[in-house]
Amino acid sequence: MSEMIDKIECLGRKTHETVWRIGHFVCFFYQSLMYHDKKFFSQFKYSLVQQGTHSLGLIVLSAAFIGMVLALQGYVILARFGAEQALGQLIAMSMIRELGPVMCSLFFIGRSCSTITAELALMRITMQIDSLEVIGVNPLARLIAPRLWAVLFVAPLLISVFISVAILGGSLVSISVLGVDYGAFWSNIATTVHFYDDIVKSLLKGLIFFFNAVAVAIYQGYFVAPQVEAVAKATTRTVVLSSALTLALDYILTSFTVN
Amino acid sequence: MTMSLIKFEQVSFKRSDRYILKDISLTIEPGVITAIMGASGSGKSTLLNLMVGRLTADNGRITLLDQELNSRIGSGIYQLWRRMGFLFQSAALFNDLTVLENVMFPIDEHTTLPEIMQEIVAIMKLEAVGLRAAASYYPHQLSGGMQRRVALARAIALDPEIVFYDEPFAGQDPISMGVLVRLIKQFNQDLGITSILVSHDVGETLAIADKVIFLHEGKIRFDGTAHDFVRCQDPGVVQFVQALADGPVKFNMPSAHTIGEQLICLK
Numbered sequence: 001m002s003e004m005i006d007k008i009e010c011l012g013r014k015t016h017e018t019v020w021r022i023g024h025f026v027c028f029f030y031q032s033l034m035y036h037d038k039k040f041f042s043q044f045k046y047s048l049v050q051q052g053t054h055s056l057g058l059i060v061l062s063a064a065f066i067g068m069v070l071a072l073q074g075y076v077i078l079a080r081f082g083a084e085q086a087l088g089q090l091i092a093m094s095m096i097r098e099l100g101p102v103m104c105s106l107f108f109i110g111r112s113c114s115t116i117t118a119e120l121a122l123m124r125i126t127m128q129i130d131s132l133e134v135i136g137v138n139p140l141a142r143l144i145a146p147r148l149w150a151v152l153f154v155a156p157l158l159i160s161v162f163i164s165v166a167i168l169g170g171s172l173v174s175i176s177v178l179g180v181d182y183g184a185f186w187s188n189i190a191t192t193v194h195f196y197d198d199i200v201k202s203l204l205k206g207l208i209f210f211f212n213a214v215a216v217a218i219y220q221g222y223f224v225a226p227q228v229e230a231v232a233k234a235t236t237r238t239v240v241l242s243s244a245l246t247l248a249l250d251y252i253l254t255s256f257t258v259n
Numbered sequence: 260m261t262m263s264l265i266k267f268e269q270v271s272f273k274r275s276d277r278y279i280l281k282d283i284s285l286t287i288e289p290g291v292i293t294a295i296m297g298a299s300g301s302g303k304s305t306l307l308n309l310m311v312g313r314l315t316a317d318n319g320r321i322t323l324l325d326q327e328l329n330s331r332i333g334s335g336i337y338q339l340w341r342r343m344g345f346l347f348q349s350a351a352l353f354n355d356l357t358v359l360e361n362v363m364f365p366i367d368e369h370t371t372l373p374e375i376m377q378e379i380v381a382i383m384k385l386e387a388v389g390l391r392a393a394a395s396y397y398p399h400q401l402s403g404g405m406q407r408r409v410a411l412a413r414a415i416a417l418d419p420e421i422v423f424y425d426e427p428f429a430g431q432d433p434i435s436m437g438v439l440v441r442l443i444k445q446f447n448q449d450l451g452i453t454s455i456l457v458s459h460d461v462g463e464t465l466a467i468a469d470k471v472i473f474l475h476e477g478k479i480r481f482d483g484t485a486h487d488f489v490r491c492q493d494p495g496v497v498q499f500v501q502a503l504a505d506g507p508v509k510f511n512m513p514s515a516h517t518i519g520e521q522l523i524c525l526k
Contacts, residue, residue, distance in 0.1 A: 126349065126351060126354070127347050127349050127351035128351055128352075128353055128354070130313075130347065130351060131345075131347065131351040131352075131353070133313070133337075133340065134311065134313075134340050134343070134344075134345035135340070135341075135364065135365045135368060135413075136337045136338070136340040136341035136365070136368065136369060137337070137368055138337055
């Protein structure tokens with residue numbers, strides 16, 4: 001009987017802790033978005049470079065190869081039904097609707113979010129965040145708000161670049177290597193892709209993934225435990241947690257979009 | 260009536276259900292070097308964090324620079340912090356800024372001085388701590404003692420009313436320690452800065468402190484002059500000053516079981 005009570009007590013404690021953490025997470029980001037200080041724009045520019053420019057190389061390289069591989073794999077399947085000319089449509093739709101936002105945010109998590117977590121965690125452990133506070137600078141306004149606002153600008157740009165490069169990579173292999181007709185490839189894309197239903201929804205979905213990833217990265221870094229191995233743990237947790245959340249959110253958002 | 264910069268009235272602070280500090284009442288007068296001393300875990304750093312408003316008391320009333328510190332103060336605390344300096348145990352310099360930029364940082368944040376004036380003020384502060392020559396260095400190029408002196412220059416950059424020192428002598432070689440002792444005393448005498456230092460280095464601290472507050476198990480066991488502190492007959496103070504292994508702070512951590520019971524459990 002007492003074992004049962006212990007289990008119920010443990011469950012209650014865990015639930016309380018989880019609810020508290022979610023509430024704390026939401027309040028923290030709500031407060032952060034409300035603050036800005038006189039150095040906002042210099043920090044905002046720094047965040048744009050940190051999140052955008054630093055991820056760009058990886059995004060372009062991986063998008064090109066994903067597009068090219070998709071062309072090769074898609075061609076094999078479509079050729080069975082004599083529908084090779086629809087290869088452009090296949091590449092564009094899969095990139096815009098699904099692979100673009102998801103893959104791009106996964107690469108972004110690996111490249112930029114891990115950096116954000118490590119940077120903030122090191123600042124916390126070396127007491128630089130405490131230093132800011134006692135100098136009279138609000139760390140939420142100086143460190144958090146610019147990073148959150150920057151991702152809102154970076155996300156649509158990176159996703160657009162990712163999708164465009166992937167389609168270009170796919171077109172290169174389809175037209176030059178596999179012999180798909182140039183006109184058929186591009187006209188199929190033009191007729192099937194819709195601006196609002198496909199492109200706008202894709203960018204919105206990506207924006208949610210990116211914002212969620214940066215929020216997790218900031219939270220893990222800012223509230224890191226003062227321990228030796230804490231930075232490594234926080235960085236790993238950022239990558240694992242935000243990747244898992246991206247995939248879960250993708251399912252939820254896709255199910256709404258499809259319905 | 261004595262004017263006070265900091266006043267504690269029946270202040271208590273607890274974590275979970277355990278009191279870290281209980282019923283603390285004290286006053287800090289302006290222009291005085293006050294040392295907060297006590298063994299590890301006695302609540303010194305907690306007391307310091309309560310003084311600067313980085314922690315909120317569970318009970319009692321804390322007044323800092325005529326402003327009551329409570330949960331309603333919100334972002335107003337940043338206005339208060341602009342009037343103080345804080346020296347952390349780890350120096351806590353900004354790694355991506357040079358020594359000069361570190362010292363200029365608070366000046367740039369809180370004044371409208373042109374950059375050249377900010378540099379002049381920062382160089383003067385670095386001169387005061389003897390590190391003008393290191394202005395272009397990055398923190399990682401300096402020794403631990405030098406980093407702490409740069410942090411001290413940054414702490415006094417805006418000519419604060421109070422400077423808080425958290426374990427300033429911890430991990431320092433005798434020369435660096437001597438330099439820090441001299442600087443703290445010099446800033447107190449020349450600039451009239453009120454200094455509050457948390458430390459357990461008895462010799463160095465008592466050499467410069469005017470007043471000592473001694474904590475033991477979350478309570479004040481001594482509050483008086485440094486002169487009286489070394490003559491105090493309280494067993495806790497005697498154990499601390501004479502560095503005795505056993506006394507009110509036990510050598511053996513209290514346990515619910517005897518050693519025999521514990522060994523049987525292991526078996």
